[in-house]
Amino acid sequence: MTSDDLLKVASIEKQSTAFPWSLKHFQDCLKAGHQAWVMCDSDQQIVCFTVVQKVVDELHLLNICVQRQQQGQGFGKTMLNHVIQHAKQLGSVLIVLEVRRSNAKAQSLYNKAGFNEMSVRRDYYPAKQGREDAILMGLDLDLLSLFGASS
Numbered sequence: 001m002t003s004d005d006l007l008k009v010a011s012i013e014k015q016s017t018a019f020p021w022s023l024k025h026f027q028d029c030l031k032a033g034h035q036a037w038v039m040c041d042s043d044q045q046i047v048c049f050t051v052v053q054k055v056v057d058e059l060h061l062l063n064i065c066v067q068r069q070q071q072g073q074g075f076g077k078t079m080l081n082h083v084i085q086h087a088k089q090l091g092s093v094l095i096v097l098e099v100r101r102s103n104a105k106a107q108s109l110y111n112k113a114g115f116n117e118m119s120v121r122r123d124y125y126p127a128k129q130g131r132e133d134a135i136l137m138g139l140d141l142d143l144l145s146l147f148g149a150s151s
């Protein structure tokens, strides 16, 4: 992801999530040096992106999003696998992320990739009515390599 991608990235984010990151938020992530990728379809149009942050020996998955009309076609899974491979190359021991309690689709994606629920952050997110919990999920890469899994 480069600064040239950000208008499109912010537009995908706005269409696909109820509480989207702003354009400035994406700009700040790039300025801060967070690693970020976009994935394009066969017409070279961006359909998916992700932003991660390396924190010592952990990788924090800050955002992953697929354009609304393109969801359910494997883009999210492919991008998540890319993040997992990247974390392994970095030698990270853990990938962590937060997901809304109501976001069953994303939780299913993470569960299938081997993530486990670690804890709950009560009232972490703004919601349409009041606040919503975040589920903190983690993928232990040491355990993955110990048991020879290859997700």
Ligand SMILES: CC(C)(COP(=O)(O)OP(=O)(O)OC[C@H]1O[C@@H](n2cnc3c(N)ncnc32)[C@H](O)[C@@H]1OP(=O)(O)O)[C@@H](O)C(=O)NCCC(=O)NCCS
Binding pocket: 016, 017, 063, 064, 065, 066, 067, 070, 071, 072, 073, 074, 075, 076, 077, 078, 098, 099, 100, 103, 104, 105, 106, 108, 109, 112
């Ligand atoms: C969550 C998201 C990234 C998944 O990406 P996607 O491209 O739609 O998902 P994929 O087609 O790669 O499917 C991967 C897995 O996600 C889950 N999934 C996908 N669509 C689903 C649906 N309609 N209902 C339930 N689970 C679903 C399934 O576990 C699926 O695995 P399967 O194909 O083996 O059944 C995407 O839907 C999205 O961008 N949502 C809005 C933004 C968001 O919620 N981001 C996550 C913030 S924590």
